Amino acid sequence: MSAAAMNVEMRHLRAFTSVATHRSFTMASRELMITQPALTRTVQQLETVLQVRLIARNARPVELTDVGRRFLERARRVLAEFDRAMAATSDERELRLGFHWVLPHPWAQLAIERFEQATAATVTVSRCADLVCDLGAGEVDVVVLRGARALPGLTAVHLFDEDRVAAVSARSPLAARQELHWDELGERPLVVNTVYGSTQPEQWAPRHRPQRIVTCSNFDEWLELVRADHGVGAVPASVARPGLHPGVALIPLVGAPSVPVRLLYRLHQPDPLLRRFLDAAVSAAHEQPAPTVMPSGRSYQRA
Structure with a gap:
């Protein structure tokens, strides 16, 4: 074992991988519950011991060097x-993943399979009425959350x-269209899931903003309101699966602005x-293909 390897501690690796995962020193410092200056020093100590630069300086968001990307894998x-060895001393071998409506596909399957293979732990999926x-x-x-709201x-x-x-609605004249423009939706009543819906009226420019809003509190209600032609809506592409609802056409x-998909967890956990x-x-997020939808509602993977 080299002298450098002997001087590298788990805290150095934890600090570096957290920064690389979040692509942010600020978010990583919150996760690790240390100050940002302390986190920066820890990463710099690792670079000094290894005598390489792992993180590109002054890049926003954080970018790894070529050496940094190779080192991250290792x-x-x-x-x-190390975590598997520590977990083996505990009876807790279950991770509970919460979601509000329709887990992103194929990301969820890829992530869960990879995690369970790597840890021999089990992921339990739970639909939550109130994620927070x-x-x-x-x-x-x-929990999995779509949208950019701060919590x-x-x-x-x-x-x-x-x-x-x-x-x-499948009975709407719009159902025959090959595509729609985001601004066109703003001209019609908009069905909004006010709890964890990813589409809100303020996402339109003021002059195209929907004037009539039909509200609901969950995805099932949202589908039924669209089916009944009480309004139109928009969903993330991974939700737009074949057979989502026989009375709803997906165009x-x-x-349209994209929908950020994030994982949220407690700061102290x-x-x-x-x-x-x-x-x-x-x-898994870096490897999954990007889903989109054909006019018929059949999903396919965009190249």
């Missing part, structure tokens, strides 16, 4: 083995951005099992 493997409440109460360990007391890890797809949407899930989730 650091994650080392931490994975269930997370705060410890009912779930981590105090929680750490967010950005996974990817999704395209939006228009949803209209490609042009000019970055335990080894959760860290391993975050790694698997980010890795």
Whole structure:
């Protein structure tokens, strides 16, 4: 073993992988519950010991050097083995993943499979009426949330951005269209899930903003309101699956803002099992193809 390897500690690897995962020193410092200057010093200590630069200076968001990307893969493997060894001393071998409506596909399957293979732990998926409440109460360990809203007391890890797809009643004249423009939706009544819906009226420019809003509090209600032609809506592309609802037509949407998909967890709970899930989730997010929808409603994978 080299002298450099002997001087590298788990805290160095944890600090570096957290910064690399979040692509932010600020978010990583919150996850690790240390100050940002202390985190910066820890990463710099690792670079000094290794005598390489792992993170490009002055890049926003954080960017890894070529050496940093190669080292990240190895650091994650080392931490994975360490976390597995620590987890083996505990009876807690379950991670609880919460969601409000339709887990992103294929990301969820990729992330869960990768995590379970790497840790021999089990992911339990739970549909939550109130993601934040269930997370705060410890009912779930981590939740999937679409949208960019800030939630105090929680750490967010950005996974990817999704395209939006228009949803209209199958009996509406719009159902025959090959595509719709985002601004066209703003000219019609808009069905909005006020709890965790990803489409809100303020996302339109003021002159195209919907004037009539039909509200609901969950995805099932949202589907029924669209089916009944009480209004139109938009959903992330991964939700727009074949057979989503026989009375709802899914139409490609042009000019729409994308939907950020994030994982949220409590600031004080970055335990080894959760860290391993975050790694698997980010890795799966980087590898999944981007889904979109054909006019017929058949999903396909965009090249």
